[in-house]
Amino acid sequence: MADAYFTLILLLPLFLLALLYFLVRPRPVKIPIKNRHVFITGGSSGIGLALAHRAAAEGARVSILARSLEKLEEARNAIRLATGIEVAVFTADVRDYEAVKRAVDEAGPIDVLLLNHGVFVALELEKMELSEVKFTMDVNLMGCLNFIKAALPAMKNRKDSLPASIALVSSQAGQVGIYGYVAYSASKFGLRGLAEALQHEVIADNIHVSLIFPPDTDTPGLMEENKRKPEVTKIIAASSGSMKAEEVAKKTLDGIKCGSFIISCNLEGIALSLATAGLSPQRSFLMAFLEVAAAGILRIVALGMQWSWYGSIEKYYSQRKGAS
Numbered sequence: 001m002a003d004a005y006f007t008l009i010l011l012l013p014l015f016l017l018a019l020l021y022f023l024v025r026p027r028p029v030k031i032p033i034k035n036r037h038v039f040i041t042g043g044s045s046g047i048g049l050a051l052a053h054r055a056a057a058e059g060a061r062v063s064i065l066a067r068s069l070e071k072l073e074e075a076r077n078a079i080r081l082a083t084g085i086e087v088a089v090f091t092a093d094v095r096d097y098e099a100v101k102r103a104v105d106e107a108g109p110i111d112v113l114l115l116n117h118g119v120f121v122a123l124e125l126e127k128m129e130l131s132e133v134k135f136t137m138d139v140n141l142m143g144c145l146n147f148i149k150a151a152l153p154a155m156k157n158r159k160d161s162l163p164a165s166i167a168l169v170s171s172q173a174g175q176v177g178i179y180g181y182v183a184y185s186a187s188k189f190g191l192r193g194l195a196e197a198l199q200h201e202v203i204a205d206n207i208h209v210s211l212i213f214p215p216d217t218d219t220p221g222l223m224e225e226n227k228r229k230p231e232v233t234k235i236i237a238a239s240s241g242s243m244k245a246e247e248v249a250k251k252t253l254d255g256i257k258c259g260s261f262i263i264s265c266n267l268e269g270i271a272l273s274l275a276t277a278g279l280s281p282q283r284s285f286l287m288a289f290l291e292v293a294a295a296g297i298l299r300i301v302a303l304g305m306q307w308s309w310y311g312s313i314e315k316y317y318s319q320r321k322g323a324s
């Protein structure tokens, strides 16, 4: 009897693995980037610039887009200096559909569309101007919709039969809401709904959607954000440490190349993605296995995180009361 139980406990995970192997959708895919057109928005700074460097070094034909031509040319020079490769630059504000359309038409059909542009201010909603809230939503969310709408027809009509990719840079603050990120989290959570629905619509065209969830990353954008960031936002964000832009760029390109729907960047990020797997698509039966096996325990860890974050918020407010 004890033996039978023992065998069952051993066999159960094997059955589960076998089941998940047949169950996971969409099916696994490999997306090459060498000799293909990789278009990166926000490619003049931070994570986008690191992505452009890396994609160029891996042999892709790279285009970068941002608002400031000056920063774009600086980026182009830096990439030429480091790799000897010439990237194409395009200026547009992602909020302006006509300008985006012109850039996309000029650049030619895209194989890997990397929507990385983004703006962020960490501030309580109460202290933010409504114009800043709208700006965040317009750039981070509408900017991606504008771009996809403009680029999709040519992406669908691409000549080769190779798989293509649309990748969106969200944030760990797009997986869990955090103090100071009411507007930002709204814009980044929005990308998830966008991505899940879009994957349904483009799977038949062999286009694969990825969502990237970086933690705090050392970039010019973060330096700027830190000037006004509430202390408690810093404490909560520190739960996931911080990364270099080059490390995030590596995880991102590796994830895109194997078609991962969700791309986490560090260990905390993997735990966060497992804990928030929900109904998102999963191509890897091994990740699916982890999602199923770890669900219960990760919910307890998540509740522990909230316990500690609410503790920080409580402390922050009692100190502020004491000070005034």
Ligand SMILES: NC(=O)C1=CN([C@@H]2O[C@H](COP(=O)(O)OP(=O)(O)OC[C@H]3O[C@@H](n4cnc5c(N)ncnc54)[C@H](OP(=O)(O)O)[C@@H]3O)[C@@H](O)[C@H]2O)C=CC1
Pocket (backbone or CB within 6 Å): 041, 042, 043, 044, 045, 046, 047, 048, 065, 066, 067, 068, 069, 071, 092, 093, 094, 095, 116, 117, 118, 119, 120, 139, 143, 169, 170, 171, 172, 213, 214, 215, 216, 217, 218, 219, 220, 221, 222
């Ligand atoms: N750094 C971090 O801690 C984290 C960042 N992220 C996300 O990663 C992405 C990149 O961040 P990061 O590298 O730090 O940002 P940076 O501020 O360093 O760079 C942002 C890039 O986006 C471009 N951009 C901004 N607004 C627009 C616009 N309206 N139209 C076109 N281009 C625009 C900027 O160029 P220009 O100003 O010339 O237009 C620049 O190239 C963002 O989506 C961000 O939300 C996610 C998690 C953590």
Ligand SMILES: CCCCCCCCCCCCCCCC(=O)[C@@H](N)CO
Pocket (backbone or CB within 6 Å): 120, 171, 172, 173, 176, 178, 214, 215, 216, 217, 222, 225, 236, 237, 238, 239, 240, 268, 269, 271, 272, 275, 298, 301, 302, 305
């Ligand atoms: C269940 C397991 C949980 C594991 C730990 C989870 C830790 C979450 C921390 C979230 C940090 C968010 C940083 C946002 C960075 C960002 O986007 C800004 N810098 C703006 O760019």
